[in-house]
Amino acid sequence: MDALEKLFTDVPELHTKKIIIVDDEADQASVSFYTDRNLDEGFGVGAVASSISRIRQNLATRASFLQVTATPYSLYLQPEVLNLNQEEYAPQKPAFTNILFPHPAYVGGEYYFEKSLDNDSPASFLHVTISETELDLLNFTGAKNKRNYDQRLRDNLLTTDKLIGFRNAILNYLIAGAIRQIQEADDDFWNKPYHSAFLMHTSAFQRVHNSQNRLVHLLIEKLAELNSVELHLLLEPLFNVLSLSILASDLQLPAIDMVIDTIINALANDYVGVIEVNSEYQIADLLGDDGQLRLDNPFNIFVGGQSLDRGITIDHLIGFFYGRNPGTFQMDTVLQHSRMYGNRCKEDLAVTRFYTSARIYASMRNMYWFDKDLRDDIIKYGDRASVRFIAKQGSAIIPSGPQKLKASCICSFKAFSRMLPIGFQTRSQTDIRKIIEEIDSKILDYGRGAESFRIPFFEVELILNKIRETFAYEPRFRNVGLEWDITPFIKAIQIGLDKHNTNEVIIYHKTNREASREKNGASFTDAPDDGQTDLPISRRLAVEAPVLMLLKQNGKEVLKGWRNAPFYWPVLINPRNMPNYVYTEE
Numbered sequence: 001m002d003a004l005e006k007l008f009t010d011v012p013e014l015h016t017k018k019i020i021i022v023d024d025e026a027d028q029a030s031v032s033f034y035t036d037r038n039l040d041e042g043f044g045v046g047a048v049a050s051s052i053s054r055i056r057q058n059l060a061t062r063a064s065f066l067q068v069t070a071t072p073y074s075l076y077l078q079p080e081v082l083n084l085n086q087e088e089y090a091p092q093k094p095a096f097t098n099i100l101f102p103h104p105a106y107v108g109g110e111y112y113f114e115k116s117l118d119n120d121s122p123a124s125f126l127h128v129t130i131s132e133t134e135l136d137l138l139n140f141t142g143a144k145n146k147r148n149y150d151q152r153l154r155d156n157l158l159t160t161d162k163l164i165g166f167r168n169a170i171l172n173y174l175i176a177g178a179i180r181q182i183q184e185a186d187d188d189f190w191n192k193p194y195h196s197a198f199l200m201h202t203s204a205f206q207r208v209h210n211s212q213n214r215l216v217h218l219l220i221e222k223l224a225e226l227n228s229v230e231l232h233l234l235l236e237p238l239f240n241v242l243s244l245s246i247l248a249s250d251l252q253l254p255a256i257d258m259v260i261d262t263i264i265n266a267l268a269n270d271y272v273g274v275i276e277v278n279s280e281y282q283i284a285d286l287l288g289d290d291g292q293l294r295l296d297n298p299f300n301i302f303v304g305g306q307s308l309d310r311g312i313t314i315d316h317l318i319g320f321f322y323g324r325n326p327g328t329f330q331m332d333t334v335l336q337h338s339r340m341y342g343n344r345c346k347e348d349l350a351v352t353r354f355y356t357s358a359r360i361y362a363s364m365r366n367m368y369w370f371d372k373d374l375r376d377d378i379i380k381y382g383d384r385a386s387v388r389f390i391a392k393q394g395s396a397i398i399p400s401g402p403q404k405l406k407a408s409c410i411c412s413f414k415a416f417s418r419m420l421p422i423g424f425q426t427r428s429q430t431d432i433r434k435i436i437e438e439i440d441s442k443i444l445d446y447g448r449g450a451e452s453f454r455i456p457f458f459e460v461e462l463i464l465n466k467i468r469e470t471f472a473y474e475p476r477f478r479n480v481g482l483e484w485d486i487t488p489f490i491k492a493i494q495i496g497l498d499k500h501n502t503n504e505v506i507i508y509h510k511t512n513r514e515a516s517r518e519k520n521g522a523s524f525t526d527a528p529d530d531g532q533t534d535l536p537i538s539r540r541l542a543v544e545a546p547v548l549m550l551l552k553q554n555g556k557e558v559l560k561g562w563r564n565a566p567f568y569w570p571v572l573i574n575p576r577n578m579p580n581y582v583y584t585e586e
Contacts, residue, residue: 001051008058019063021056026067027074031092040085049089056090067094073374097378107344109368112354117527119519125245128172128355128522130165131478135323135357137162138212139203154215158222158234163215166321168238169355170219170301173198173319174272175239176351177299178262179246180318182254183347195295196316196348199339200303202323206278213276213303220274224267232260241521242351249350266299273297277304314339318348321355338364358423358524359481370412373580413492414580416539419572421484423524424471425517426555429565432470436566439466443550447509452541454504457497460548461490467568479524489572496546496575506545508538511552515569517561528553528569538573547573 008014023030032046045053056063067075078093102108115123137153153160157167177196184194200212223231239256246253266272273296277286288294292313293302302314320340340354356364413419426432442463447453455463464486473483497503515528528551529535538547549571555562 001048005051005055008055015059015062017062019059020066021052021063022066022068023052024068026069027071028069030067031074031078044085045082045089049092053090065090071371072097096382099375099378103343105343105345106341107349108341109338109364109371111349112340113365113368118531119527120248122245122249122350125248125520125522126352126354127361128165128169128353129358129361129478129524130169130321130323130355132357132359132481133475134163134165135202138166138215138323139205139208154218157215157219165355166215167219169319169321169353170198170216171223171235171238172242172353173301174223174263174266174299175235175242175259176318176353178259178266179242179254179351180316180347181262181298182258183252193298194316195298195300196318197293197295197300197302197314198319198321199314199317200301200321201339202321204324209276209278209303213274216274216301216303220267220272223263228260228264231264232256235260235263242353244520246350249346251347251350271297272299272301274301274303277302312339313342315343316348317342317344318352319355320353322360323356324360357481358479361523362422362482366412369417373412373414376414377580412581413488413495413574413578415574415576415578416542417574418529418535419489419492419574420526420528420570421471422526423479423482424473424484425477425479426470426563426565426567427472428563432565432567435466435470436568439463439550439568443507443509447507451510452506452508452537452547454545455507457493457503457505460493460505460507463550464489464570467570470565470567482524489570492572492574492581493546493548495581496578499578500544500575502545504545506541506547508534508541508547508549509552510534510549513551513553513569514556514560515551515553516559529571534571535573538571539576542573542575544575546575549573 029046029048030052032049033043034046035043056065069075072094075092075094078091080091080093082089082092111123112126115121116126118124153162157163160167173196177198180196181194200216202212203209223234226234236256239259243253275286277293286293292315293300295315317340340352344352354361442455442459446455446459468484468486471484473479473481493505497505513528516525519525529538529549534549534551538549541547551569551571553562553567553569554560555565555567557564
């Protein structure tokens, strides 16, 4: 940057030229701040960002600045004019926005977080929940004071429940990769060998990558020591679950014996490559001519961190184990981590699995909806589009602040969008019976047995708070961190009522429901409402007010995963013509 800046100074003729400056990944370099208490404002603009600003200011009106990024949120949060520490910087906020649309084969958040809500879609099998405890363990395995405990885990790697998610993820990948090899060998006239990839990204620290690399190698070694009968017993249950998404995709399912023979052959001939990637130099060495990570082996397991973030694509990525788990999530960073997005064929998607905790998945779902709402607004309104930030009283988002948008503090809602709690368990029947009876009585008073009716907002708020009291969040339920925050739920109802000048919420009431707590045995159910009946009816009702579905579940323990305690599962449908909103508590 210093040499470039000097060039424009030393060659004044350049000032007469029309120059376009293209900043790829524009939210990374040109929006950069650092903390310094000695400065007037307490923080300053980063060195690269300052250099870009000076070059643009020196070129005056002869230069155009084109910002390119998939995550423009921090750009929109900048002020029209940035004056900082008695210095004015070139504008960072976009003057206009053009949306670039993906090609037809691109698979992104729509598949992972929208189509996955359809239980009949192969996408509903994508997410496999990994416990927060296991992620913490995987990210802590390199610590010196954990050496003995770490060794015990390694000795029992094929049986320990403490690493069951990690183990099953690798085993699932081997099964999936073998299935795809058999399918491709059957379909490809030239019998071109099929190579696949699995990515493990849970930490930015090299010591963790080193430890996880050894862990994967050890697991592969232990698998290679098993005979065919032992391997069959280990893999058959996972094969049976994986086969469900293949059959849902109307694809041919190879025989299990062929799949296991393929895996045995791979283990015996070192066809499973485990590659640690945690520096730019390694990335350069591993890239092919097409700019993607080379898949040198039939099975390729990449373990790494930040080097696998921006700009890296991986062909035939059918397994992604993600565990970057901070207290709050920075939206643009997490979306750049989403290496599972990209060009994916139907056959690969049928065996693809995304392994992460319920909390991370829920945060990423929020990010997807926020991103989609923003894009929809830009497409619909062009340069007149705006993101509405609703802050609680006494707080606001400061556009010129150095902190980027934190997605764990936001949620978005718009016309006909759904909001509901996910991942909760109920308290015991003894604890919640009286609360449920109070809700039943309130519904009977207003509804008189009708399927739909209206209730004043203050009563709805009381009902929602009572429902929240019936939910439990404990480590044994694997849902710590998923606690239902009803504040944005209430805020959405208030805005929907205000926009339609009413104070009554439409209730859609159903009883004797049998929703399961989990779907496909891998993730928490996120669609207790029937998409064929409940949702269309509620959307027809949500014309002049929000609709609150109150779906009373029987809460059976056997097969359904609850605690034999009837409970209410609320689902909010926002009204028609509601503007796109992003709600934040900060």
